[in-house]
Amino acid sequence: MRDLISAIQHRDGSALARIAGDGPLPDERGVHEDVERLVDMLFANLKQLFPASVSTALKDPKNEDLAKKQWIAAFAENGITNREQLAAGMKHARASLSPFWPSPGQFIDWCREGELQKSGLPDADGLVAMVHTYCARRGYYDAPEAYPWEHPAHYWLITSLYSGMRANTWTEAELRKRAAAELALMAARINRGEEIPAPRAMLPQLGGKPLGQKEGLAKIAEIRKKFGIRGGRA
Structure with a gap:
């Protein structure tokens, strides 16, 4: 082999x-x-x-x-x-x-499911269900990082999918397809020994993509100017 x-x-x-x-x-x-x-x-x-x-x-x-x-x-x-x-x-x-x-596709799915199980990750359907649970319960927590995540990878996967779903109005089929792709990437990271960082506050997002520090500060300044909000001292 x-x-x-x-x-x-x-x-x-x-x-x-x-x-x-x-x-x-x-x-x-x-x-x-x-x-x-x-x-x-x-x-x-x-x-x-x-x-x-x-x-x-x-x-x-x-x-x-x-x-x-x-x-x-x-x-x-x-x-x-x-x-x-x-x-x-x-x-x-x-x-x-x-x-x-x-079919080749079915066998490939079986291969990937085994890789996900080895990594401690859910399958695509399980991840989509977790996204929907997060949507329903996120309002009870002060911030995404305060949500009771079972695994650091869940935080990065679910918040990314949630942001993408809101920004792009994905259908259920599109969400599942994206979930499968994100899981494959995360499983590869875990299986090659990469340490997944703990949940942490993220910068503002635009179009489902996190902004860099410079872009984030510029966006905040733009919002303050638009609504006449005076910036406080850092």
Whole structure:
């Protein structure tokens, strides 16, 4: 599995093109054959878990070859780049009650859910529910940082999504999509050992994006001038 992960991590353009059928096969087939064998192993394991696929979607060898190419491309496009992610995907696959073959997107979701669990984070649906709870209860607290956050990451994720939702009037589907993207970024930060800072007061925001100190002070001055508010001594 290590060679497959290495090929995806390094975004070997020529190799991926050949695997996806977009380029000629190489004269030297060593590396290409190694990658193909690893994908064969992954598919062999999935066939054991989803036996219905053998007589349906993967009955024709040509369809199976095309499926393998699409899975490799999907892994590269969605950042599935390490063995831990694939192991998480297989764990979910073993727990699945369906006998039918998962789509690449479903398997990738399984990989990401495992990564989120390892990081102590909720899935996208759970995060969206937390955002709605925050919306309903935030008025009981003096400031966002005073809210009873269970984890520092929750503060940064939820306040960012809340600000974006208000500034851009996201639909529920748009909020969930953004939540999934933010979770993937946060999980990557945690899994590479980055310490997530504790909740702290943020500068004023404009359009859902925090202002820098200079811009924040300028915005405050503009508001004071507009409403005739005299600035106090710092």
